[in-house]
Amino acid sequence: MDYFFSPLACSFAGHVIIREASLPIEMQPVSLLRKQTKDGVPFDTISAKSQVPVLRFDDGRIVTENSVVLQVLADMAPDHGYLPPRSTTAGQATLEWLNFVASEVHKHCLYPIFTKGVPAEVRAWAKDNLVKKLAYVTRQLSHTPYLAGNAFTIADAYFGWALMLTLRGGLLEPQGDLLAYWDRLLARPAFTAAMETEEALFSQFA
Ligand SMILES: N[C@@H](CCC(=O)N[C@@H](CS)C(=O)NCC(=O)O)C(=O)O
Numbered sequence: 001m002d003y004f005f006s007p008l009a010c011s012f013a014g015h016v017i018i019r020e021a022s023l024p025i026e027m028q029p030v031s032l033l034r035k036q037t038k039d040g041v042p043f044d045t046i047s048a049k050s051q052v053p054v055l056r057f058d059d060g061r062i063v064t065e066n067s068v069v070l071q072v073l074a075d076m077a078p079d080h081g082y083l084p085p086r087s088t089t090a091g092q093a094t095l096e097w098l099n100f101v102a103s104e105v106h107k108h109c110l111y112p113i114f115t116k117g118v119p120a121e122v123r124a125w126a127k128d129n130l131v132k133k134l135a136y137v138t139r140q141l142s143h144t145p146y147l148a149g150n151a152f153t154i155a156d157a158y159f160g161w162a163l164m165l166t167l168r169g170g171l172l173e174p175q176g177d178l179l180a181y182w183d184r185l186l187a188r189p190a191f192t193a194a195m196e197t198e199e200a201l202f203s204q205f206a
Contacts, residue, residue, distance in 0.1 A: 004054040006032045007198040011053035013157040019190035021077030029205040070154040093148035097155035141177040
């Protein structure tokens, strides 16, 4: 099984889960600038969407869309609780936060901020909006250590990426409960190892 990711892109979330659960998955870096794998294979021959993440099974079948890929990865390590059962409060909260990060934080805010050619006023609007979304997340983190409660879930892996990008981009100075949450993520060896690995690969595969 292969996981196609691009350093410091949203596929970081799946990378964290793969490391957290020690899943036997081959990591395949992709350059999104060149749209090529490390072996020079055109990325659109692997996924017509040409976007990371892509999970490829041994029979050639692929799964795309970060929120779905993360659920599939969590299902491969059921004992870790990265996605509690959907019938539970924690499971519903995990999916709710997952969707919030994908739609409100990633595509609504981070995408326009980090995409070349976006008009300055749209970028400014997205930055303002990001501050509001992060304030909402921080309110939750004043009640619970992780987004969906007391345990780290796939929603934290995805939001952890969003926060990492926010900090790297100097978009916000984290304080209080958000800073404590960031420190909590950094204390997870898999999170830090994924970050260091992707930082080292970034110049080669961005
Ligand atoms: N809807 C997709 C979007 C994923 C996405 O935006 N991936 C970005 C990296 S964070 C990407 O591959 N960008 C390259 C492109 O869109 O051409 C998902 O949720 O997985």
